[in-house]
Amino acid sequence: MNIAVCIKQVPDTASQLKISEDNKTIEDNGIKYGINPFDEYALEEALRLKDKDNTINITVISLGPERVKQSLTKALAMGADEAIHLQTDNSINDCMAIANIITNEIKKKQYDLILFGKKSVDQDNNQVGMIIGEINGIPCISNCSEFVIEDNKIVANREVEGSVEVFEGEFPVIITHEKGKNELRYPSLKDLMAAKKKSINTIDVDVNDNNNSELIRLEYPKKREEGIIIGEDKSAVPELIRILREERKLI
């Protein structure tokens, strides 16, 4: 079985972001990058399948500039077999363009399972997995918190409001992954050193950004004002209730 895991490199979720003077970009210096958390959960699920069945081959694919190689190396250290770097220095935010580039790559090999994170935590688009499914005619089950393989079928739990939908499908299939139930593995220093020696297949890609949107500006959200401390113990409770009930009419 061949599994592809598409990973995106994003700023660490703890990053303080600064908008550049042009009001259209984010200052790059000082930002720590890592694998998008949801993609890392997807990768972990693939690795767990491989832990049980060593014939499984896992390819990690990432689109982005040179620095993306660090994330691919980490994925190799975690246990992926092959890494493909779709290299471009342009920042592409058009999901359709991204989907087309990735489509070109995944067509080169017979993948049974193609995994994505449900969304990337930088642009928060939540689109690419489904679009790739549509343009390639591959069924996509989105927002899954776990999945198993049973009788050569995939059984995946899709998280929805207030319940879980269990879908069963045939291969090939695309899954977009939520935060999973399994803890992520951390590669040892030894694994990292070994991974650095593995080769990453680098492919320069042409970006055809057809997006008909124009970025006008980036801005910070309105800052929330620091509120008030009502009290230091349970004697503050009646006042809290009064505020919520009478002043704010929230309860």
Place this chain on the structure above:
Amino acid sequence: MSCILTVIESKNKEIKNSALELLSEARKISSKKNLDNKVIIIGEYEKNNSTQINEFGINSLLIGSTDKISKYSPELYRDSLLHTINELKPEIILFSGSSIGKDLAPRIAANIGYNLVTECIDISIVEDGYEIKRPIFAGKIIQTLRFSKTPIVVSLKSNSFAIEKIEANEISIKQIDVNISKDKKLPILREIIQPQKEVLDVSEASTIVSGGRGMKEPENFKLIEELAEILNAAVGASRAVVDAGWRPHSEQVGQTGKIVSPNLYIAFGISGAIQHQVGMINSKCIVAVNKDKNAPIFKFADYGIVGDLFEIIPELITKLKNK
């Protein structure tokens, strides 16, 4: 006349509450841009419930409802919608930011070659098209995009638009055909796992009562559940307690959980780490109870009590019960 098409969802044969935000926004856009205001509902729905739907200036309501699609199927919903879209050629299509909207909107966009913008919090009409605001980096930054070429597909972030009703009007209602594809290779919905008791989801609730590591033990969440029940609230959780296995991931609020914006968010024993903060900072009102006066959550909570939650929750329960 060009049209706006709004895709709304139903639950228990009624339109979902989240649809009212969509309908309010659709009415504004249709009146400003002089578009025919069309709405489509797919899934279980009974027409005679349409009274609540006629206060949004809708011109026509299309209903695609058969037993076969009472449950969500990406492909069946997609095909039914595509059929209508190809016929109507709307200049803008609105989806909700629900689990269905998130799954369906990209599929529609991919098939018709429109651009999709997800999680929008503001749509304004400008001379040559639409200007749309959406949060990126989990809301640390807001971007404004201009679309000068239509058509576009837009999904709205839940709880971000005001519900505005107008005088009721007559709506023309049309039943549409639902295409049931026979392709056997499609994934099938094997079962739906429901919690033992029906629970309010954090993404849909107007009040959330959340607990973090300060709850000390999973059993203590009984306190949170009791308070939530009194307030008709959903139970939320920090990642720390989800990772510890005390609470299900569906309750997690934050960067790798759900991004919520209820009217009232009450946090007990949650420190307010950045990844939690981005998930709830857009709540209309935030209350925090934490025994550490330096906890980061007090920096952005509207009201705080510095104290022991094991004293404060029982007191809240007693006082709220006594009215």
